Amino acid sequence: MPSDSNSTSSNYSSGRDDENPNSDPNSKPEPQLEPEPEPEPEPEPNKNPHLIDQSLDALENQLASISMSSRSPTVTFEGEEEDDVESREQPKSMNGSFSEEIEAGGDADSLEVGRHFESDSKAESSGVNGENISFTWLDAPEVDEVERPLSPGSSGYAGEMGSTSGGDEIVDDDEDDSDIRGVENDGVLGSNNQSVSGKRHADEDDASVSWRKRKKHFFILSHSGKPIYSRYGDEYKLAGFSATLQAIISFVENGGDRVNLVRAGKHQVVFLVKGPIYLVCISCTEEPYESLKGQLELLYGQMILILTKSVNRCFEKNPKFDMTSLLGGTDAVFSSLIHSLSWNPATFLHAYSCLPLAYATRQAAASILQDVAGSGVLFALLMCKHKVISLVSAQKASLHPDDILLLSNFIMSSESFRTSESFSPICLPRYNPMAFLYAYVHYFDIDTYVVLLTTSSDAFYHLKDCRIRIEIVLSNSNVLSEVQRSLVDGGMRIEDLLVEPTSRAGAVSSHLGQPRPGAGTPGRTADGSIGIGGPAGLWHFVYRSIYLDQYVSSEFSPPINSLRQQKRLYRAYQRLYASMHEKAIGPHKTQFRRDENYVLLCWVTQDFELFAAFDPLADKALAIKVCNRVCQWVKDVENEIFLLGASPFSW
Amino acid sequence: MGCASSAPERSAGQIGGVNLDNGGANDPKNLKVKLVLLGDSGVGKSCIVLRFVRGQFDPTSKVTIGASFLSQTIALQDSTTVKFEIWDTAGQERYAALAPLYYRGAAVSIIVYDITSPESFHKAQYWVKELQKHGSPDIVMALVGNKADLNEKREVPTQDGIDYAEKNGMYFIETSAKTADNINQLFEEIAKRLPRPAPPS
Numbered sequence: 144m145p146s147d148s149n150s151t152s153s154n155y156s157s158g159r160d161d162e163n164p165n166s167d168p169n170s171k172p173e174p175q176l177e178p179e180p181e182p183e184p185e186p187e188p189n190k191n192p193h194l195i196d197q198s199l200d201a202l203e204n205q206l207a208s209i210s211m212s213s214r215s216p217t218v219t220f221e222g223e224e225e226d227d228v229e230s231r232e233q234p235k236s237m238n239g240s241f242s243e244e245i246e247a248g249g250d251a252d253s254l255e256v257g258r259h260f261e262s263d264s265k266a267e268s269s270g271v272n273g274e275n276i277s278f279t280w281l282d283a284p285e286v287d288e289v290e291r292p293l294s295p296g297s298s299g300y301a302g303e304m305g306s307t308s309g310g311d312e313i314v315d316d317d318e319d320d321s322d323i324r325g326v327e328n329d330g331v332l333g334s335n336n337q338s339v340s341g342k343r344h345a346d347e348d349d350a351s352v353s354w355r356k357r358k359k360h361f362f363i364l365s366h367s368g369k370p371i372y373s374r375y376g377d378e379y380k381l382a383g384f385s386a387t388l389q390a391i392i393s394f395v396e397n398g399g400d401r402v403n404l405v406r407a408g409k410h411q412v413v414f415l416v417k418g419p420i421y422l423v424c425i426s427c428t429e430e431p432y433e434s435l436k437g438q439l440e441l442l443y444g445q446m447i448l449i450l451t452k453s454v455n456r457c458f459e460k461n462p463k464f465d466m467t468s469l470l471g472g473t474d475a476v477f478s479s480l481i482h483s484l485s486w487n488p489a490t491f492l493h494a495y496s497c498l499p500l501a502y503a504t505r506q507a508a509a510s511i512l513q514d515v516a517g518s519g520v521l522f523a524l525l526m527c528k529h530k531v532i533s534l535v536s537a538q539k540a541s542l543h544p545d546d547i548l549l550l551s552n553f554i555m556s557s558e559s560f561r562t563s564e565s566f567s568p569i570c571l572p573r574y575n576p577m578a579f580l581y582a583y584v585h586y587f588d589i590d591t592y593v594v595l596l597t598t599s600s601d602a603f604y605h606l607k608d609c610r611i612r613i614e615i616v617l618s619n620s621n622v623l624s625e626v627q628r629s630l631v632d633g634g635m636r637i638e639d640l641l642v643e644p645t646s647r648a649g650a651v652s653s654h655l656g657q658p659r660p661g662a663g664t665p666g667r668t669a670d671g672s673i674g675i676g677g678p679a680g681l682w683h684f685v686y687r688s689i690y691l692d693q694y695v696s697s698e699f700s701p702p703i704n705s706l707r708q709q710k711r712l713y714r715a716y717q718r719l720y721a722s723m724h725e726k727a728i729g730p731h732k733t734q735f736r737r738d739e740n741y742v743l744l745c746w747v748t749q750d751f752e753l754f755a756a757f758d759p760l761a762d763k764a765l766a767i768k769v770c771n772r773v774c775q776w777v778k779d780v781e782n783e784i785f786l787l788g789a790s791p792f793s794w
Numbered sequence: 795m796g797c798a799s800s801a802p803e804r805s806a807g808q809i810g811g812v813n814l815d816n817g818g819a820n821d822p823k824n825l826k827v828k829l830v831l832l833g834d835s836g837v838g839k840s841c842i843v844l845r846f847v848r849g850q851f852d853p854t855s856k857v858t859i860g861a862s863f864l865s866q867t868i869a870l871q872d873s874t875t876v877k878f879e880i881w882d883t884a885g886q887e888r889y890a891a892l893a894p895l896y897y898r899g900a901a902v903s904i905i906v907y908d909i910t911s912p913e914s915f916h917k918a919q920y921w922v923k924e925l926q927k928h929g930s931p932d933i934v935m936a937l938v939g940n941k942a943d944l945n946e947k948r949e950v951p952t953q954d955g956i957d958y959a960e961k962n963g964m965y966f967i968e969t970s971a972k973t974a975d976n977i978n979q980l981f982e983e984i985a986k987r988l989p990r991p992a993p994p995s
């Protein structure tokens with residue numbers, strides 16, 4: 144795994160242990176994480192594991208020569224507007240414009256940094272010659288002139304306009320959506336603060352300084368180079384840029400290869416090809432390639448959820464088919480998904496999380512859903528925001544965690560579902576990417592909603608009836624008020640992790656969701672002092688149950704209390720996750736790394752994966768002890784934090 | 795919390811997948827009718843419905859997904875009541891093919907355009923033709939020019955609406971969901987035009 148080259152770690156260490164003597168997960172007692180000898184530093188990974196074939200070399204040369212043209216650090220952003228205007232007529236400077244995109248926002252020093260390519264196959268394609276290259280390259284933008292069709296009434300969905308004045312810093316828009324200078328937003332708990340409505344900064348295009356400084360771009364385009372979606376800026380204005388991306392992809396594909404990753408200075412350009420649809424991420428966030436690729440997969444899945452894969456047929460009939468109109472009004476869905484990439488661990492864990500609830504409460508919900516599922520409902524989900532209260536599926540059908548994520552994102556980001564009950568076609572990409580299901584959606588209160596999915600397009604009145612029955616049971620058994628209570632003080636708080644594990648037994652069911660002193664003021668411990676985390680410097684943890692496809696994460700508390708810190712921690716987990724998953728997992732696997740921000744500990748068994756963050760000065764042996772205790776704690780409260788005994792999730 | 799409900803009353807013999815859809819109930823004093831709104835995205839279908847059902851106007855755009863279902867009952871002069879079961883459909887292009895799902899069996903259709911948008915007027919005519927071909931044969935149709943408050947930006951002359959509606963045997967009215975102008979009139983007028991079931995002898 145390409146270790147984070149950015150790592151400023153002064154004291155990085157990593158260890159893997161595949162030979163743990165306690166490795167049988169089924170044997171009692173529970174597996175214990177043992178302190179181990181201070182491990183060897185991870186060997187410098189091979190940065191270039193793949194053969195770089197000649198066609199890629201040729202492309203690299205192209206990029207290199209392009210990048211020379213803007214080499215001078217003083218070029219920066221002056222006069223770029225003009226450059227880009229010219230580029231509309233002169234393909235040559237358009238190439239220049241692409242390299243500037245890659246370098247946008249990066250410091251000038253990084254311009255000469257080597258870029259490298261990774262490719263799926265190692266096929267030789269030496270037949271490609273330079274002239275062909277430039278032909279494809281130069282021709283594409285002219286072929287794909289896009290005139291903007293006027294669609295009446297669509298103007299209302301353009302979304303808010305962003306400022307175009309740019310500061311000097313790269314703008315990371317995940318935290319602060321309103322201001323181009325995107326400074327730190329120290330609000331608490333990202334998940335509650337989404338204010339995504341339509342596209343942001345729609346006035347930007349690739350000529351805007353602000354656009355170039357965005358830290359992370361996402362694009363969807365068609366194989367003919369037509370823009371379909373762009374995170375920032377208006378798709379139509381980005382037609383030229385889109386054509387350039389298309390040219391790179393098709394150039395490499397023509398050589399029998401598939402371009403996956405281009406590195407250019409601080410930027411990574413990740414490509415994902417899905418039939419006639421190309422997805423591209425340009426990022427200087429230093430996330431691992433595998434993570435960015437996973438994010439593109441989710442983006443694609445979200446699109447399939449809205450349109451199904453049969454949209455591909457439109458391209459068979461007309462390769463130049465313009466798909467943007469089919470996604471009309473869905474900008475908020477995509478921006479909300481992209482936003483959740485930085486606060487929702489479900490996006491990289493491929494697991495879902497449950498709202499913590501007393502077992503009997505969840506059971507009450509489950510049994511009425513079960514009842515309903517017996518009457519022609521394929522899936523019934525009761526959700527609170529992005530968390531599951533209960534879910535049930537008919538017979539053998541199973542719901543993939545990614546589908547839950549995409550479905551809840553779609554529903555929560557589409558405001559109209561809150562107005563009244565709805566009946567809408569929805570495709571679950573992991574269940575069946577080719578066909579629509581029909582979703583009945585109804586909000587019981589501002590956070591809690593039910594989704595009933597069926598294959599029958601005329602089941603509305605039946606589903607409405609089911610919902611009424613569900614509603615009666617929920618209100619008779621106080622489920623909705625318990626849900627609201629859990630939102631306020633449910634969840635696992637590291638301050639509550641007791642030093643002596645034995646004292647927890649028996650007190651379990653009264654523990655979670657119980658009002659406690661200082662509840663509502665995160666970070667306040669029982670004695671009223673400002674929290675400094677859990678025992679042994681524990682700051683946060685995420686526990687993923689492999690059998691259940693579910694995870695639980697501790698509530699955030701100081702010192703991890705700003706959105707920026709939360710996001711940074713999730714990114715660290717994500718890197719850890721990627722590094723743990725790149726090889727076949729042995730029975731036990733551990734990783735312990737220390738840098739200036741955290742001690743991160745990861746423990747993977749056949750049953751679970753634990754990610755824990757500690758104070759950077761935490762003692763290793765103590766940290767390991769605390770991790771064992773966290774696992775025990777999770778076991779103790781598992782019937783409150785997980786949905787147990789749900790229909791089988793194996794597929 | 796109480797867990798009395800962990801054994802919820804099972805309503806055995808519940809309908810399974812049966813479509814309870816009906817265009818109009820047969821009690822002549824208490825009519826129940828299925829009504830569908832069609833028209834381009836952004837013309838104000840949802841705003842018209844929310845104005846009629848809840849008396850509200852929310853200027854922030856909430857593009858409809860699939861279709862929303864709402865109902866509202868009105869009382870007429872002759873002491874009959876009409877319960878409208880309203881399908882507010884999504885005008886986004888990707889849902890066009892699914893429209894039959896929602897207008898099937900509808901007794902009333904309201905086809906909406908935006909008086910500031912000739913394209914939406916054009917789209918309205920498409921929907922009229924579609925319903926003439928595939929809608930219920932005795933469907934009551936209304937053509938509505940919405941956003942009448944934006945008269946200074948008007949691009950579809952009132953007369954064009956009147957003429958087109960007359961040619962196609964439709965009721966015509968211009969409304970404003972924003973100011974509530976003509977919203978109640980629209981629904982009352984439709985209610986009056988409904989075919990009444992013969993009173994039981």
Ligand SMILES: Nc1nc2c(ncn2[C@@H]2O[C@H](COP(=O)(O)OP(=O)(O)OP(=O)(O)O)[C@@H](O)[C@H]2O)c(=O)[nH]1
Pocket residue numbers: 299472833834835836837838839840841842852853854855856857858859883884885886940941942943944969970971972973
């Ligand atoms: N000035 C004015 N604006 C209106 C009126 N009715 C609706 N609007 C605005 O038009 C926009 C779209 O209205 P919607 O009711 O969401 O449009 P729709 O026809 O339901 O659109 P879809 O759900 O996408 O099919 C909103 O931003 C409203 O504020 C009106 O009578 N006058």
Ligand SMILES: [Mg+2]
Pocket residue numbers: 839840841856857858882883884885
């Ligand atoms: Mg609407």
